[in-house]
Structure formats: structure tokens, C-alpha cells
Amino acid sequence: MEFLKRGLDKVLGIFCIILFAFLVLLVTWQVITRFVFNEPSVFSEELAKYCFVWLVLFGSAYVFGENGHMSIEFIREKFPDKLKMAVEVFIELVIIAFAALILIKGGYAVTELAWTQLSASLQIPVGYLYAAMPTSGVCIIFYCIYNISLIFQKKKPLEEIQL
Known part of the structure; x- marks a missing residue:
């Protein structure tokens, strides 16, 4: 799994x-x-819009891989160590649910709808713009599963694990 993570990171x-x-x-x-x-x-102008959307979605997936996303640590610090692990796993599961429902399921639906629509100046399907949503969702889910496996392997919260 570590090999896949390093490859996906690269x-x-x-x-x-x-x-x-x-x-x-x-x-x-x-x-x-x-x-x-x-x-x-x-x-x-239109191509820059496509690049920006793709950069945001794939960049956010990359940030999840580095565990560099924002977190509210003062709440997590209030819990004992064993409960911190449970909170970390719960957070990862919530992110998985969001990525599965919104990014993958919703992204696939909107991509399918937009596939027949052509962009104004480029004359390519708008579905290419939206295809980044389910793809980045799959990457985010992989990173969450990797983080959960790290938590269980090390028996520590992610903040204490060197990624």
C-alpha cells in the first residue's frame, strides 16, 4: 500500500x-x-478555467495524501489517546462518505449530463471539466483508507505518525 501511495503522490x-x-x-x-x-x-480564458478546476480538485487530493488539510486540533486534544484514534478514524470515514457521495456519485452524474454539451470556444465536451470530480474522489478515498490503515498499524493518531 505504501508503494501505491508514493506512486499516486508522485x-x-x-x-x-x-x-x-x-x-x-x-x-x-x-x-x-x-x-x-x-x-x-x-x-x-476557457482553457484556463478548465485548468484551474482540475488543479483545485487534484491539488486537494494531493493535500489529503500529505495529510496537510486543515483540522481543528484543540477538540481532538481534549480526548484521551485511545479515543483520539477513534476520532481520527471517524473523521476519515466522514471524508470517505463525502468523497463517495459528492465527488464520485455526484461527479459521475454531472459528468454524464455534461458529456453531450460542448464548450463555447473550445468545442469539446464539458464533461471533461467535470471528470476531475470522480477521479479526485477516488484518490481521496484511497488516501483515507491508507490513513486508517496507518492508524491501526501504529496504534496512534495521525498527528503523531510521520507521513
């Missing part, structure tokens, strides 16, 4: 770096065409 990290670099280039091109040439590029 793939998501590289993908997010590429998306971010491409987004910077697109927005720079958009600014140049708008203010220097007085003819805004239509395709770059």
Missing part, C-alpha cells in the same frame, strides 16, 4: 505542477492578447 504532484505551469502560461497569454494586442484570446 503522479498527482507532477500533474499539479504541469497544470499550474500551463495555467500561468495561459493567463499570461490572455493578459498579453488583451492589453497589448487589444484582441482577447477566447480559447485561453
